[in-house]
Amino acid sequence: MPPEPLTLSSLPLFPLGTVLFPGGTLPLRVFEVRYLDMIGKCHRAGAPFGVVALEHGHEVRAAGAPPEQLAPVGTLAHITALEQPQPGLLVVQCRGEQRFRVDRPSQLKHGLWVADVTLLPPDVALAIPDDLRHAARWLRQVHANLRVQSPGAPVPAGSSADYDDCAWVANRWCELLPLPAAVRQHLMSLDSPLLRLELVA
Template sequence: MTSPSAGPLTLTQLPLFPLHTVLFPGGVLPLKIFEVRYLDMIGRCQQLGAPFGVVTLTEGEEVRRRAPSAQGAEPGFVREGFHPVGVLARIEKLEKPQAGLYLVQCRGLQRFHINRREQLPHGLWTADVTLDPPEPNLPVPDHLLPARQTLERVVEGLAQQGTPDTHPVPTPHQWDDCAWLANRWAELLPLPLEMKYRLMSLDSPVLRLELVADLLDRMGLQD
């Protein structure tokens, strides 16, 4: 991976993990790794202390599969497609319960935009990407405070159930940060994958939180 000394930060040959999920900055993503292409990727990232990129699938499956072939034709693989905006993931925990299996916990970092992508012979995708700057810490406006207060009640209720280490709202809590609050709600709400992706890819944290607050109102989830 390389980066220029000035201008937007870029990474070359960033390994990608296309998934049927959306990783948000600050979010926690558990993964069960058993495909050779990803065992190798995770092993290298862990060894180098380097991130990988999580992108959202638009076509194909998470596990590489053979495609039906015409009679006499060489079998190929099912096509994989994914959105052009993703999020860097940093490995926080890695366990090896048995040969050929990794249990990994990752944390979302900052967003990136794909400039060029390539699939290697063994199936791993890599890309040259431009990193977005970290999202600014913007205080929650007064008209969006109900979204914060509702999430605080959700977290308090989960803590009372005795599951503070396993509930889906990662720590540290940043209640007065628009981006953090919007991202955590977008993870929790039962939204279509495409809508989650559109929320993640929005540049404005305040707009993202406003859209989330509108969804909460429509669902009757906040006062």
């Protein structure tokens, strides 16, 4: 029998106009009260929060605006660095981990979203087939160029195994390409890393 999927209760959510992929990095400038408190608690506890794309609504809540509509699949985010350059502002670096399905979202009275979620299986490690090897070669070249042209840019330090993995290469292309958020969300939600890479290529 397959193991029961792992669920998390009342996972705090950070709705954004972008999509976080497993293995990706996400910089955040946090200034809304509802997120300052949440990020601080997650950082102190070493706990993740969920990043979900907005299907409708805006990242910064306006008074009287209708509730945001959240995408059904998100990604766990672990805080890797946090600074407070001034009161009321946090500068955060996060890393994308496992994907999850949003089961029961609810918005608390102060505006923070929480949800019961089901963790989705990690992408299966799958070697890139010969007809898609060009996608990995081009990705190596783009990363090499970025390191030369933008020395301070956060370029993934992929290993040889990463550049031979369908999911890792597809996810990094999804982050680089100028895709609409809805397309990124669709690609991230696919369970097949091979299909994700085929569509990106």
